[in-house]
Amino acid sequence: MTAPPADIARIRAQVDQLVRAGDTRQLKALRDHLKATVDRHALAGRTTKYGAHPVRWVQERLNQTVWSKQREILNAVRDHRRVAVRSGHGVGKSWTAALVACWWLDTHPPGEAFVVSTAPTFSQVRAILWRYIRKHHRAGQLAGRVNQTEWLIDDELVGYGRKPADTDTDGFQGIHARYVLVVLDEACGIPEQLWTAADALATGPDCRILAIGNPDNPASHFRKVCLPGSTWHQMAISAFDSPNLTGETVPEEMSAALVGREWVEEKAREWGEENPVYRSKVLGEFSEDGPNQVVRGSDVAKCRMPMEQRRPDEFFVPVELGVDVGGGGDETVIRERRGVHAGREWRAHTDRPEQIAPLVLRAIRESGATVVKVDSIGVGFGVIGELRNAQNRREHTAQIVAVNVAEAASQPTKFMNLRAELWWELGRGLSESGGWDLSTMANADTTVAQLLEPRWDVDPKGRIRVEPKDEIKKRLNRSPDNADALLLAFYAAGRPRVRWL
Template structure:
């Protein structure tokens, strides 16, 4: 059949207009649109299928800085790319560019994008939020909702969080060009890596795994090791434009990690801290055998559980108070059941100022018990809080905790401090017994939690580095971590001494 000429189509349209046949007019319009779309796709494929950087610059009118360029070219050239990245360099934004380039330069039906993350909330609120922005900015084909992309009637991409143990999670997807993106890759269990690998068996398929390297026992760590068969890219904060001097537009620079934040974290966490190595250097750290709390254990406790707790699971509501002395910060930490919550803090060691802070925290949280470090200034705070209870200002039980006292297991621990740090800090982290995913001021508390050392004393008992020694070694005190441990310190684990 001969291809209709422009004149014949125009004549046919004029006849249909005169006849008022709107249905036929819509069909012709749709046919013409599909023809134009196919022609445009062929041209995009010719120009950009092997030029993802040019696609971003010319199609989206966006800047691509050096590490973004490295990632996009690696996906073009390598079947499997792993990116261990520091904080604040646009990991998920870069992944959204890769996903959008992939679908915009391959025919619908021949290309498919699958994304996953440790939780469904992360799938929807992180990567797919960026995908929607990219789609809108580039006026790309089809329509995008919170976790799916459709072109015409074809589903071409989706974000999913399957069950952790489901190796067949993504079965049923058949396309020549499959791209799998594993966002926040450190929190993705090994079975889902197996499922991703099963989707990408031919030479034209790709996997991009990208995330912060905060769990040294994760499968992500394994794929980042030499000899894994993955092309690995590391991104340090010192390689980002604001620290390297690479020229980028001001709007781009403002969205990336800055020197002030990096220097602040060096002072606050210390350059040997696992959190600094992960979030600033983009490197995995080792679980040191002489650290009380292991980074790999804590990392698992920072992934938001998919199952939301029942009201009964959010009890008891209690507070831990580490009282500042000698210039240290006073910190109040809330726990609601197994979940660590809000934090209140101030630079003061005066009981008459600390006690009203605690009373206000009791009122805001509804806490029924408050555990206060009773050494030094803390004893005065306890007295103020007991007086406040006598005046009817609160009804919480006030517990004094002297960590220098004898442990409830004196044959195992040198003192109560060792028992608290070992049984709560190490024990709850190992068992996933607390939820640190929504904890306020989480990075500071976790960085401090990962610092203290332990050793066995002459009698074979566990001894945890004293707080004064931590302060001397690091130049800062683990006040936030101590308040967290006190919040979770209760009967049934280490014993407590009731003062009211």
């Protein structure tokens, strides 16, 4: 129902009267009242026009284009109580979730509608979904005002983003409205308890839940709601659905923001089409943890979750480097380790010790590393010599440790060699226990993709044997240099290893 013109005309007449009288004391309050009245009556009109037409709302209210999969998400939320969207990288998933939130509040009666959003961390709530909500709100000049994580209309809170404690099933209590929309952004990282809390908000027939994110953890609750037979309406968006790969016509500005064919082809070569990271980031599909997979994807996914608060300083020492020296065309990779945190990476396509050593010296200077562990097989032996000569020239003070992964393990009855021990005790063990933090690791996707590749079995003596590097390279046409450098960075090199939990 549209606003009775007499209501607005009466308030405007009162405003004009105060202007003529010079009564500034009441003028601001009356103007605010006029704006609120206009906004509320206009909202009633939008409910009639756009309530069942979210795509038209985007096109006419925001003057934006939505591509086919985005249209499908908007209409799915309109039609289904619970919608789960597993999505590849660069297809505009959070942008679309923000469109849904804005359409919801712009087309439902004030006081009867509410939007709640959450994500694995508060910084993600604020910096991803609500940043887009602010953009859409500004573009459409929508009712009310939006700050970093809240939407208010006439000083009434109608939407917010929160990150309750993972175990807080009452984290969203106190929301009572007929039209509640809950958005679970980056849904794979949201623990089951918060799904339960979200579900408790959306019990009415006019309520909705939208869960959207990359499918990168097969042990997550997000995976459960995406299984066949789930009561959720399910969607999957692959990079191959992107207009840049299908040829769907979209504006040039949108095309530039979406994933393109070059990136997809690059990741197929770099990660491999069967790799779990490729399946998640490109295909938008979950992968199972393989029984003979050394490092499990579900374990690594937990280690990639960003921390809400900075850890104490003792979690950032020691500072050490792992150096996997390239040979035969492989890349030389240097990985920084700061306590439990995997940090920066330095790389070069060279197998010449006189070129690799200066890169390591640069990494020592930039990181302040006190220990450098170098793969000593082949070319690495010459690099170690160069670094020790530089130490004698007082160009650095770091301890240089030669690591031969082909030698015997410290537990020779359990592991075939030191390589097997490193991959099992560090790659598998630290991932399983949450003993390392990979959330801010440079070149993370490629490194994780390599971590998930090696397979294991047992040798004739019953010892754990990890797939040799040459076999991995033969199978995938690439070498896991980044992952090997990471393991070397965390290797204790004969010293007791502290397990951080």
